[in-house]
Amino acid sequence: MKLYDIAHCRTGDKGNTITLSVIPYEASDYELLKERLTVEVVKHHLKGIVEGEVKRYDVQNIQALQFVCSQALATGVTTSLTLDTHGKSLSFALLELELD
Amino acid sequence: MIRIGSGAGFAGDRIEPAEILVEQANLDYLVLECLAERTIALAQKRKKQNAHAGYDLLLEKRMRSLIPKIVGKKVRIITNMGAANPIAGANKILEIAKELNISMKVAAVTGDDVLTKVSPDDTAWETGGPLSTHGQIVSANAYIGVDALLDALQSDAQIIIAGRIADPSLFLAPMIHEFKWSLDNDDLLAKGTVIGHLLECAGQLTGGYFADPGKKDIKDMAHLGFPFADILADGSATFSKVANTGGKITLRTAKEQLLYEVINPNEYITPDIIADFTSVTFEELSDGRIKVDGAVGLPKPHKLKVSIGYEAGFIGEGEISYAGPNASERARLAGDIIQERIGHFYAEFRVDLIGVNACHRKSFRDIEPYEVRLRVAGKAKSSTEAAIIGEEVEALYTNGPAGGGGARKVVNEVIGVVSTFIDRDCVQFHTELKEYVANETL
Incomplete structure (x- = not known):
């Protein structure tokens, strides 16, 4: 089972840091995500x-996890040589994660 | 209750959702958020070349469509489209009003430009080293908050144009003005900031940057409606959009947008407040609207964040495609050829295969794609050096692997952005009122 099967995700960017929200489709999967989706x-x-560094915030009130990842955009939005300078597509990189 | 609509979420946003909001939503305020870190630095460069430039490049287009539509309505527009030059932006708005012979009052808010107050020796927040190590500084704009907008709101200007106001503050300011909230009431400011944060990216709350066919379906995205909020004096709000526009506001879109670009959900820092998002509550109402409540806040930070733009050279890019049998191997060979010929000239240089590993800088799957596009990018001090990359990729037509097609090349000037901090006391705001009175004999 991929993370994609049970959760959705949005990427945001601040300088060379990206944020990745992870939101389960079913509230009942939130505990499973908290257990499996560790920082490591x-x-x-x-x-x-x-x-x-990767930091995780448990945003219990909306049953979501927020991952904050530094040095994630190969020097940052404005100067990066990469195709996706903002890292907008990286939500779907995280959703590729195999949970089993 | 007041109703605030979000008519643009970034500089290049669609034009017509704001027109629909103005015509059909009976708004009190329309906010147009059109600035990003880089856009203001680019605007500063335009201002340097021409003292009458430096406002948002789409200001004329947006205002030409909206000015005739707000006439006779109560709706007031608040925007950061002034970018590096709110005064020139206000003048342009009045020029358009004059052309259309429509009476209009505009307030221009300045004070965010702190270039003369920043030293190259100041510390860059990102690196801990001096700003000067990054390159020639071209702009320094402090993120300013609601206090900069309150004088303009007290006036009878129908359009308020500013520069680097923090995005949520554009929405929070009219709430403070209308509900007479105290600037010391941290919980109300936090609630208003959450409302602003949810609205600031416009279509990202109504299904934009969200849809995924089969998993997260969103209807009629070609006509995506932008959101508005009905806000009560207690800081709670319900979010909606105009009937018969595309898109949808759901708990899922709201959750994704609440966390968008939030680097600490416990402490979301703006010039106005430090808001805690972990007490926010969402409730889906039966009519499809979303009710939001519950944020709490801590007092505003002592210092303001300053966005510093600096000259960062030029990026040259070249692309060429290969398709059919052995496409990825031919693309790889093409990349190797470029790497061997010019890779060593550039301090920063990269070769990606679009269709394989370009977006994520790696691939999580081992699949042979039908077509692959080689992308080469490098950074150089001059545009001439940067241009060589595209030229070399184009030359693969006749000197590279078989079947290379669709070569493209581009050079872009790069403005880098770093941050520093400045004492609030160093930043003074000013509001200038300007007016055009229609000629009734016309």
């Missing part, structure tokens, strides 16, 4: 994309 798992999955 996400950091490992995004190896080669995120060079810096």
